[in-house]
Amino acid sequence: MDTVNATSVSAELVALATRAREASLVLQDTGHEVRVAALRAMARAIREQAGTILRENELDCETARKQGLGQSLYKRLALDGDKIEQMAIGLESVTGLPDPVGVLQEEIELDQGLILDKVSCPLGVIAIVFESRPDVVPQVIGLSVKSSNAVIFKGGSEALHSNRVLFQILEQAGIAAGLPDGFAGMVESRDDVKALLKLDDYIDLIIPRGSNALVRSIMDSTRIPVLGHADGICTMYVDKDADLQMAVRLVHDAKAQYPAVCNAIENLLVHRQVAGTVLPRILEDLRGASVEIRGDSTVCALLPDALPADEADWDTEYNDLILSVRVVESLDEATAFINAHGSGHSDAIVTGSDEAARRFVRRVDSSSVMVNASTRFADGYRYGKGAEIGISTNKTHARGPVGLEGLVIYKYILRGSGQCVADYTGAHARSYTHRRIL
Amino acid sequence: MDTVNATSVSAELVALATRAREASLVLQDTGHEVRVAALRAMARAIREQAGTILRENELDCETARKQGLGQSLYKRLALDGDKIEQMAIGLESVTGLPDPVGVLQEEIELDQGLILDKVSCPLGVIAIVFESRPDVVPQVIGLSVKSSNAVIFKGGSEALHSNRVLFQILEQAGIAAGLPDGFAGMVESRDDVKALLKLDDYIDLIIPRGSNALVRSIMDSTRIPVLGHADGICTMYVDKDADLQMAVRLVHDAKAQYPAVCNAIENLLVHRQVAGTVLPRILEDLRGASVEIRGDSTVCALLPDALPADEADWDTEYNDLILSVRVVESLDEATAFINAHGSGHSDAIVTGSDEAARRFVRRVDSSSVMVNASTRFADGYRYGKGAEIGISTNKTHARGPVGLEGLVIYKYILRGSGQCVADYTGAHARSYTHRRIL
Numbered sequence: 001m002d003t004v005n006a007t008s009v010s011a012e013l014v015a016l017a018t019r020a021r022e023a024s025l026v027l028q029d030t031g032h033e034v035r036v037a038a039l040r041a042m043a044r045a046i047r048e049q050a051g052t053i054l055r056e057n058e059l060d061c062e063t064a065r066k067q068g069l070g071q072s073l074y075k076r077l078a079l080d081g082d083k084i085e086q087m088a089i090g091l092e093s094v095t096g097l098p099d100p101v102g103v104l105q106e107e108i109e110l111d112q113g114l115i116l117d118k119v120s121c122p123l124g125v126i127a128i129v130f131e132s133r134p135d136v137v138p139q140v141i142g143l144s145v146k147s148s149n150a151v152i153f154k155g156g157s158e159a160l161h162s163n164r165v166l167f168q169i170l171e172q173a174g175i176a177a178g179l180p181d182g183f184a185g186m187v188e189s190r191d192d193v194k195a196l197l198k199l200d201d202y203i204d205l206i207i208p209r210g211s212n213a214l215v216r217s218i219m220d221s222t223r224i225p226v227l228g229h230a231d232g233i234c235t236m237y238v239d240k241d242a243d244l245q246m247a248v249r250l251v252h253d254a255k256a257q258y259p260a261v262c263n264a265i266e267n268l269l270v271h272r273q274v275a276g277t278v279l280p281r282i283l284e285d286l287r288g289a290s291v292e293i294r295g296d297s298t299v300c301a302l303l304p305d306a307l308p309a310d311e312a313d314w315d316t317e318y319n320d321l322i323l324s325v326r327v328v329e330s331l332d333e334a335t336a337f338i339n340a341h342g343s344g345h346s347d348a349i350v351t352g353s354d355e356a357a358r359r360f361v362r363r364v365d366s367s368s369v370m371v372n373a374s375t376r377f378a379d380g381y382r383y384g385k386g387a388e389i390g391i392s393t394n395k396t397h398a399r400g401p402v403g404l405e406g407l408v409i410y411k412y413i414l415r416g417s418g419q420c421v422a423d424y425t426g427a428h429a430r431s432y433t434h435r436r437i438l
Numbered sequence: 439m440d441t442v443n444a445t446s447v448s449a450e451l452v453a454l455a456t457r458a459r460e461a462s463l464v465l466q467d468t469g470h471e472v473r474v475a476a477l478r479a480m481a482r483a484i485r486e487q488a489g490t491i492l493r494e495n496e497l498d499c500e501t502a503r504k505q506g507l508g509q510s511l512y513k514r515l516a517l518d519g520d521k522i523e524q525m526a527i528g529l530e531s532v533t534g535l536p537d538p539v540g541v542l543q544e545e546i547e548l549d550q551g552l553i554l555d556k557v558s559c560p561l562g563v564i565a566i567v568f569e570s571r572p573d574v575v576p577q578v579i580g581l582s583v584k585s586s587n588a589v590i591f592k593g594g595s596e597a598l599h600s601n602r603v604l605f606q607i608l609e610q611a612g613i614a615a616g617l618p619d620g621f622a623g624m625v626e627s628r629d630d631v632k633a634l635l636k637l638d639d640y641i642d643l644i645i646p647r648g649s650n651a652l653v654r655s656i657m658d659s660t661r662i663p664v665l666g667h668a669d670g671i672c673t674m675y676v677d678k679d680a681d682l683q684m685a686v687r688l689v690h691d692a693k694a695q696y697p698a699v700c701n702a703i704e705n706l707l708v709h710r711q712v713a714g715t716v717l718p719r720i721l722e723d724l725r726g727a728s729v730e731i732r733g734d735s736t737v738c739a740l741l742p743d744a745l746p747a748d749e750a751d752w753d754t755e756y757n758d759l760i761l762s763v764r765v766v767e768s769l770d771e772a773t774a775f776i777n778a779h780g781s782g783h784s785d786a787i788v789t790g791s792d793e794a795a796r797r798f799v800r801r802v803d804s805s806s807v808m809v810n811a812s813t814r815f816a817d818g819y820r821y822g823k824g825a826e827i828g829i830s831t832n833k834t835h836a837r838g839p840v841g842l843e844g845l846v847i848y849k850y851i852l853r854g855s856g857q858c859v860a861d862y863t864g865a866h867a868r869s870y871t872h873r874r875i876l
Binding site for chain 2: 024025028029108114116121123124204205219220223225243245246249250252253257335336339357359361362363366368369370371372373374376377378382383384394395396397398399400401409410411412413414415416417418419420421422424432434436
């Protein structure tokens with residue numbers, strides 16, 4: 001088993017990364033039918049060994065109870081028969097998605113008989129660093145195998161036994177079904193993570209899933225591209241032409257339906273022309289949901305129970321029932337505020353004006369921009385991706401909720417019959433046709 | 439003019455980067471017709487002020503002659519009327535390419551009346567660090583404006599006067615034609631480059647164009663995504679089913695037609711079955727082109743005038759008339775060699791076997807893979823992109839010869855009529871339709 005212990009030396013980690021890289025090269029040439037069969041075998045293995053998984057998970061849960069792990073973390077850690085069945089179903093559902101590898105994206109004739117294809121291919125080796133939730137293991141193995149990538153895991157220590165047994169079961173099932181040795185690897189110590197971050201010759205992408213602090217520390221200490229988001233500072237702007245009723249509902253959904261997540265809003269902006277009518281209604285509604293309001297001076301003047309916001313509030317992700325509220329003079333002030341204080345995740349406008357919506361959509365530089373809809377929709381499942389590996393606020397490669405498309409890149413394949421560049425230069429140069437075929 | 443001198447403090451650089459970021463937000467909402475008009479105005483301005491450009495360029499050339507700048511660098515530095523006309527034509531030709539911004543890439547109905555669009559948009563602010571060639575200034579301003587990005591330049595000190603005057607002319611013409619102040623900025627000192635690399639809150643992509651050392655030092659010292667390639671270690675593999683004649687021609691083209699460039703080959707692999715017949719012919723041809731051969735023991739035994747290659751030779755980019763040659767036992771040994779020693783740039787197979795070609799293409803993990811064609815075709819112009827900002831060996835975002843597509847990303851735009859996530863959860867949840875429209 002490709003598990004490296006905390007005490008192991010770094011040569012062992014390099015060996016694991018080397019196996020992953022070698023496996024990734026074999027995976028480049030592993031057919032979709034083999035990958036699908038492996039995913040089905042993994043789903044079967046998880047069902048068959050549900051008892052073992054639950055036993056190992058109980059070891060983690062016991063430790064968690066002793067150490068007084070927080071309620072919400074404990075809930076994410078603890079498995080039951082239903083959650084295990086969900087893991088199996090998740091693996092099976094990935095099999096139904098179209099093969100993301102080998103897709104012809106463009107085809108161009110450079111000259112007669114000289115054809116250039118742009119074809120999707122896997123990235124290579126992906127490393128994923130996550131906290132607490134053991135269901136990440138089958139989910140990420142599923143996406144990696146589907147996209148022909150090798151993967152290296154580092155899970156949270158709270159879930160060590162659960163992650164380890166899941167990893168073992170999935171690895172064995174995968175290799176038995178024809179995947180190359182090393183297609184998945186696991187490391188267990190924090191030191192290994194630090195070392196992983198240095199292995200830019202072996203690892204093509206790092207996906208951190210967990211707290212903002214985890215994500216930021218990884219982004220700060222590696223040359224490997226990182227796919228993810230540190231902050232989720234989302235804003236909703238209620239325009240002067242907003243439907244009052246709709247604004248109340250959308251603000252409620254975006255703030256209070258599930259405040260702990262990255263696509264919930266932290267800031268609310270309201271156009272001055274409607275502040276007097278809209279704000280009291282919104283805030284009455286939010287008071288019912290126990291949301292604390294931190295407002296600018298106009299907001300505080302309108303609402304006696306609002307607390308004054310300080311400068312830091314506009315840049316804070318509360319992940320809690322707290323909302324910063326500010327009155328703006330114009331749509332442009334709103335978009336400037338969002339571009340300055342937001343994290344480029346998901347931002348919304350509530351407006352009845354098509355022109356205002358268009359301007360907002362063009363001007364807000366975020367991965368998801370909503371018009372008359374909740375920011376909470378920014379999610380791989382809701383966006384219809386079938387599976388999500390994370391939400392990215394990067395400006396390169398993959399942005400927003402990312403599915404399998406974030407795990408592939410492309411290569412150019414040029415097919416000829418002996419063509420030389422020299423034939424296309426100088427006095428009797430042939431010319432390129434550059435005819436787009438696809 | 440947004441030029442920061444070597445002596446300026448870093449506050450000035452932050453101010454320049456801030457102007458660039460603000461301009462980039464305006465550019466997000468600047469129509470294609472404005473951008474095209476600006477490019478046309480720039481082409482006109484270059485033609486009108488050709489005399490001024492040549493005068494300033496002569497100052498650089500004079501210094502270069504005094505300092506004994508190498509012949510090839512001097513040739514790239516020196517401008518004439520024809521090169522200036524080419525700059526103007528280059529700017530005009532970009533106007534004819536399709537607008538890369540605002541392209542609807544996907545459209546999906548999440549539910550009736552809740553429509554998700556994936557639309558291309560600019561990256562934001564691009565920084566380009568280059569050496570010696572002043573024609574990079576109009577070329578990169580052209581691509582940036584076309585793709586609605588702001589751009590910050592740092593050119594080589596050898597071309598300071600030329601770059602500065604070109605930048606001034608283009609900036610003025612662009613602003614007069616309606617582009618926002620700050621759409622292009624220029625820094626002039628090495629210290630400014632170091633500082634730029636730290637401005638990851640302002641700059642979305644860095645494109646280094648120049649020596650391997652320049653590219654590597656930039657990649658090593660920034661968190662900003664870097665698009666480019668440090669090495670160009672390309673390999674050609676002559677398979678056992680290769681056409682002898684074709685192999686000779688392709689090796690000649692890939693090595694000797696222009697050895698100083700990144701897509702020329704450094705390594706040649708030959709299948710053992712044909713080594714005895716193919717190698718003498720290839721090497722006879724290369725001798726005629728004064729190519730020095732460094733071979734493994736088999737090669738040296740076959741060819742008395744080959745020098746023995748040492749381990750470092752297989753990983754060396756000569757950029758010169760030197761070729762490392764090795765005999766391999768199989769196609770798989772060839773692909774393993776390329777994946778281990780190549781730089782993921784461009785690699786070729788010469789073979790008459792479709793099956794061998796397919797296997798090679800699948801197994802070689804490089805941005806361009808050639809079958810019976812020269813590696814020298816890996817180039818934005820030859821690939822029909824109209825314009826190239828560089829060749830990338832990155833595995834994320836953009837790979838291979840990169841045109842305008844590398845300067846855009848996408849955003850998701852969700853349009854609804856008040857939909858809340860709460861409507862889609864719980865007992866009476868609505869379900870998603872997830873109907874693909876585009």
